[in-house]
Amino acid sequence: MNFNFLSPVPDTVLAHNQLLAPLSLGRKIKIHTEQDGIPDLENINIVILGVLENRNDVNYIGEDFNLNEIRKSLYSLFPGSWSTNIADLGDIQKGESIEDTYFALKETLSILIPKRIIPIIIGGSQDLTYANYRAYDSLMPMVNVVNVDRAFDLGDSSKPIKNNSFVGKIIIDQPYNLFNYATVGYQTYFNSQEEIDLMERLHFESYRLGEVSNDITLVEPVMRDANIVSIDLGVLKAAEVSLRQKVSPNGLDGKEICAVSRYAGISNKVSSFGIYEYKPSTDDEITSMLISQMVWYFIEGVNCRVQDDNFADDKSHQKFITLADSHELIFYKSVKTGRWWIEIPFLSNVNNKLKKHTLLPCTHQDYLDACNDKIPDRWFKAYYKNSV
Known part of the structure; x- marks a missing residue:
């Protein structure tokens, strides 16, 4: 398998991993290292994949980032009673151009998804969801996307793609594979009336933050029908995350976003899961731990999948x-x-x-x-x- 685009997990993370308890997650999974290369994916069900691309963030000012703190937090957790095998494939670095990064992500996913390996993508800007969606072009005729976000991200599709307008590109770019698009946890004041009206005209689904907080089980049927789930960390309330991650005093709390992640995992259809808009800061521990717990609950959900959709019987x-x-x-x-x-x-x-x-x-x-x-x-x- 051609995974030329992947760089190994950094040595600092691996050194930290060696100090963890023998039963922790980091000691139980296969890891892409400089020394051993990419692990054999035979019998692997889930992979963790970092994408270090954030240049299409509307607020991008040239800063780089890494996922080291997230990996340290994730590796330190203990796995549940899981039957799935997990690998960490390392990171896709920024390409020469943003299109190069998109291409690398699309190519990597188009190898993994047909093998029934579920990628958990942890990335910079949420426009990477567009590359994730394009990986399905040759895999299935119609795709359902769920975006857990405070905003619809429709944007102005006549302008170049950004992290707040990638859904507009998904809708208008050929080939037209999008069947349903649903936004979970949106907040009305972050969306123009034109965008709200457009969602209605296109018969797309949207669930307000208040609805979701009142009854989190609303999310389950939406996730059951999704192929791609994309989470923007800006959907979280400011009290739940560290300094640079704060967006709004209102949003989903930690418990709710973990429940959403678990519903995504339980869905028999979800074949790729992404967490985006990560912005590390000096007081980063709380965000990296919350992302790790979201990943943990998604994996927990995958382990609880039940084939109950055989309607022939x-x-x-x-x-x-x-x-x-x-x-x-x-x-x-x-x-x-x-x-x-x-x-x-x-x-x-x-x-x-x-x-x-x-x-x-x-x-x-x-x-x-x-x-x-x-x-x-x-x-x-x-x-x-x-x-x-």
């Missing part, structure tokens, strides 16, 4: 049919996990993208609402997106 599901607002809605509930889905009908008179009955993850509450003649929002958006 009638015994594995209960089927419920209800009428809401003159639409016949069909729900399925997994006998194994209790998770719910709703059917989006195939519209034969339009050239729709999916060509089959599509089952959309939903909540038990969506079924209860449908019984009370209220159609779930997610169904409406998917139905109309399916018909354009």
